[in-house]
Amino acid sequence: MKLIKAIIRPDKLNDVLKVLFQADVRGLTVSHVRGHGGETESVETYRGTTVKMELTEKVMLDIGVSEPFVDTTVEAILQVARTGEVGDGKIFVLPVEKIYRIRTGEEDVAAVTPIA
Amino acid sequence: MRRIALLSVLVLAVGARSAFAQEAGEAALSAPDTAWMLVSTALVLLMTPALAFFYGGLVRSKNALNTMMMSFIALGVAGVLWVLLGYSIAFGGGNAVVGDFSMALLQGVGLEPSGSIPHLLFMAFQGTFAIITAALISGAVVERMRFGAYLVFIALWGLLVYAPVAHWVWGGGWLGDLGALDFAGGAVVHVNAGAAAVVAALVLGTRKDYGRQALLPHNVPFVLLGAGLLWFGWFGFNGGSALASNEIAALAFVNTMLAPMATLVVWTLLDYTRTQKVTAVGVATAIVVGLVAITPAAGFISPLFALVLGGLAALPSYYVIMWRARTRLDDSLDVFAAHGVGGLTGALLTGVFAEEAINGTADGLLFGNVAQFGIQVLSVVAVFAYSGLLTYVILKGMGLVMEIRAIPKEEGLGMDIVNHGEEAYTNGEGAVLLLDEEVAAIVSQGDGMTKAASM
Numbered sequence: 001m002k003l004i005k006a007i008i009r010p011d012k013l014n015d016v017l018k019v020l021f022q023a024d025v026r027g028l029t030v031s032h033v034r035g036h037g038g039e040t041e042s043v044e045t046y047r048g049t050t051v052k053m054e055l056t057e058k059v060m061l062d063i064g065v066s067e068p069f070v071d072t073t074v075e076a077i078l079q080v081a082r083t084g085e086v087g088d089g090k091i092f093v094l095p096v097e098k099i100y101r102i103r104t105g106e107e108d109v110a111a112v113t114p115i116a
Numbered sequence: 117m118r119r120i121a122l123l124s125v126l127v128l129a130v131g132a133r134s135a136f137a138q139e140a141g142e143a144a145l146s147a148p149d150t151a152w153m154l155v156s157t158a159l160v161l162l163m164t165p166a167l168a169f170f171y172g173g174l175v176r177s178k179n180a181l182n183t184m185m186m187s188f189i190a191l192g193v194a195g196v197l198w199v200l201l202g203y204s205i206a207f208g209g210g211n212a213v214v215g216d217f218s219m220a221l222l223q224g225v226g227l228e229p230s231g232s233i234p235h236l237l238f239m240a241f242q243g244t245f246a247i248i249t250a251a252l253i254s255g256a257v258v259e260r261m262r263f264g265a266y267l268v269f270i271a272l273w274g275l276l277v278y279a280p281v282a283h284w285v286w287g288g289g290w291l292g293d294l295g296a297l298d299f300a301g302g303a304v305v306h307v308n309a310g311a312a313a314v315v316a317a318l319v320l321g322t323r324k325d326y327g328r329q330a331l332l333p334h335n336v337p338f339v340l341l342g343a344g345l346l347w348f349g350w351f352g353f354n355g356g357s358a359l360a361s362n363e364i365a366a367l368a369f370v371n372t373m374l375a376p377m378a379t380l381v382v383w384t385l386l387d388y389t390r391t392q393k394v395t396a397v398g399v400a401t402a403i404v405v406g407l408v409a410i411t412p413a414a415g416f417i418s419p420l421f422a423l424v425l426g427g428l429a430a431l432p433s434y435y436v437i438m439w440r441a442r443t444r445l446d447d448s449l450d451v452f453a454a455h456g457v458g459g460l461t462g463a464l465l466t467g468v469f470a471e472e473a474i475n476g477t478a479d480g481l482l483f484g485n486v487a488q489f490g491i492q493v494l495s496v497v498a499v500f501a502y503s504g505l506l507t508y509v510i511l512k513g514m515g516l517v518m519e520i521r522a523i524p525k526e527e528g529l530g531m532d533i534v535n536h537g538e539e540a541y542t543n544g545e546g547a548v549l550l551l552d553e554e555v556a557a558i559v560s561q562g563d564g565m566t567k568a569a570s571m
Contacts, residue, residue, distance in 0.1 A: 014325075014328075014329045034545055043537065043555075044533070045537050051550060052548045052558075053547055054548055
């Protein structure tokens with residue numbers, strides 16, 4: 001079981017969700033984050049002051065999946081979230097010790113298997 | 117008793133002074149008329165910031181500032197050009213088609229009366245109309261038009277489209293001569309802007325996310341605020357078009373209150389029947405549609421017919437909005453449905469409900485006069501055709517010498533950052549203050565927006 005953390009452009013979220021849902025990966029958490037990678041910093045102006053925005057808006061997805069779904073999920077995100085420009089984001093695959101479904105108490109793989 | 121007596125003396129004194137002024141040959145400058153027109157001008161000016169909120173709330177947050185800026189900047193660009201040139205093109209002598217430059221740079225536009233108010237005030241009042249008409253069009257091109265291109269567009273449009281059309285109907289031109297009834301700008305403002313909006317939306321093309329993603333309003337309370345302030349300002353728009361503080365102003369004012377009320381009710385019923393949910397955005401839109409529709413009719417029809425007109429006007433606009441969302445026409449904020457169709461409906465119904473007994477105009481269709489209805493149709497068609505054609509020519513011409521549309525990457529980032537270097541909603545996390553030397557270093561390295569990647 002793995003937890004896939006993907007940091008992507010906010011603009012790409014809808015496309016990523018569409019592809020994930022199509023691949024039957026439906027359990028995920030989305031958060032709005034600000035971050036910095038290798039990208040250029042944009043300059044903004046406020047009333048006579050010039051400001052460098054070092055953190056850019058990104059979206060982070062937390063997706064808990066069983067082994068068979070890891071590759072599908074990663075491939076899907078890599079394909080759809082890519083624009084080719086600096087700032088496309090990162091995917092981290094973390095190992096997970098235990099997973100529980102709160103509603104039923106199911107554990108591990110059963111907890112991330114959709115109820116038919 | 118004594119207080120009433122004192123009041124009566126004061127009233128008589130004021131009345132006597134106006135009469136005396138008249139006798140002295142001061143061409144009837146009327147204090148009450150001037151007072152009302154001062155207020156009306158301010159009310160109509162308020163409508164442009166109100167529009168900024170109405171439109172701003174309807175777009176995504178990354179485009180909020182750009183959308184609102186398109187309204188606010190019209191105050192500058194359209195306003196100044198009106199004062200310098202537009203007013204003369206609209207209201208200068210000229211011929212049946214266009215005015216002249218006799219009043220350019222405010223020559224001959226002073227404090228002397230034009231009607232019963234100072235000429236300068238009349239010019240200013242009309243100026244607020246020119247400003248908001250230009251700003252209305254922005255609703256069709258939000259989230260993708262380059263700001264510089266938008267500035268050029270409204271500058272050209274105000275002089276080449278708005279001013280001539282105003283001349284046709286109000287400035288002594290051919291539509292006014294034919295007897296077209298447009299009390300406060302159903303054709304001059306709303307059909308005009310609606311036609312331009314359709315053409316602009318078609319020329320610019322759809323937003324990259326149109327039809328693929330749900331494009332939702334980021335701040336519906338702003339939309340409601342905008343609609344409310346628009347209604348408030350519209351009392352000046354219609355009431356002030358009486359150009360006097362008299363019973364016609366009162367009629368126009370009350371009609372401006374009644375018609376949108378009826379539109380609201382009908383729209384609510386339509387929403388409820390269709391989805392069992394009455395939306396706030398729908399209510400805000402209904403208010404605007406009702407206000408648009410009563411605009412050409414406000415001083416020409418009776419209050420009960422204003423209610424009928426308002427109720428009827430809900431229908432075409434409602435269904436055009438439903439229909440348009442399913443087409444490839446990305447008139448993003450439904451300028452055509454609200455202003456184009458609403459103005460058309462109002463102009464035609466003016467030709468139905470107008471009563472000679474009310475304001476000395478020709479009777480409408482309902483009172484047995486078919487000709488007026490025909491004239492209304494002609495005025496709508498003429499304005500629609502001219503505005504559409506000229507807007508096309510202006511935009512296509514501009515397209516030959518500049519980029520008018522943002523590239524997909526810019527659309528993704530958001531117009532606020534790209535066009536204005538500003539964000540509407542930021543808490544400043546990760547923002548670093550740059551000192552002058554650092555700014556100079558960045559600007560010299562690149563295009564001023566970014567510096568070379570560090571990795």
